[in-house]
Amino acid sequence: QVQVVESGGGLVQPGGSLRLSCAASGSTFSIYTMGWFRQAPGKQREEVAIVNIVGNGGTNYADSVKGRFTVSRDIAKNTLYLHMNNLKPEDTAVYYCNAATFSMTVWGQGTQVTVSS
Numbered sequence: 001q002v003q004v005v006e007s008g009g010g011l012v013q014p015g016g017s018l019r020l021s022c023a024a025s026g027s028t029f030s031i032y033t034m035g036w037f038r039q040a041p042g043k044q045r046e047e048v049a050i051v052n053i054v055g056n057g058g059t060n061y062a063d064s065v066k067g068r069f070t071v072s073r074d075i076a077k078n079t080l081y082l083h084m085n086n087l088k089p090e091d092t093a094v095y096y097c098n099a100a101t102f103s104m105t106v107w108g109q110g111t112q113v114t115v116s117s
Contacts, residue, residue, distance in 0.1 A: 002026045002106050004034075006097045009111030012087055020082040020111060022097030028078045030101040036071065036082045038093035038113075045096070051080065065091075087115045 008020040024031060036048040049071045051059045059071050070083045080097065094110040 002028060002031060002099050002101060002104075004097045004099050004106055004108040006095065006108040006111040009095060009113045011114045011116065013117050014087060014089060014115055016087050016115070017083070017085045018087065018113060020084070020095055020097075020113070022080040022082075022108060024078040024080070024099055027101070028099075030103075031099045032102065033100045034080050035098050035100075036080075037096045037098065038091075039096070039110075040090075040093040043093075048095070049082065084113070087113075089115045091115050 003025050005023050006020060008018060010018060012018050032054045033050055033052055035050040037045050038048050039045040047062055048065055049059055049061045049069060051071055061069060068086045072081045072083065092113060092115050094112050096110045097108045099106050
């Protein structure tokens with residue numbers, strides 16, 4: 001079993017920055033991708049960034065966040081980070097982390113990010 005827990009959300013002004021964390025625990029050796037998603041009120045959940053944990057470790061970003069958001073990993077801590085810069089009001093959403101193994105995909109509880117002046 002794998003579990004993930006997000007943290008780091010909050011209120012930030014437009015143009016500001018935040019860093020979200022996603023800590024994985026359990027059978028982390030079985031994870032092959034981890035990702036960040038978000039869901040704004042009244043909208044469907046959308047992909048923000050997906051990281052290949054195995055192989056070359058490459059990351060794919062949604063066009064809406066390219067150049068502003070960056071994903072990094074602390075392998076020793078089994079933690080994935082989402083560095084968000086130049087935040088816009090349209091980035092306001094609940095941000096979720098997930099981890100995929102070959103048998104299941106697990107989701108965190110989400111963390112609220114609000115971008116407002």
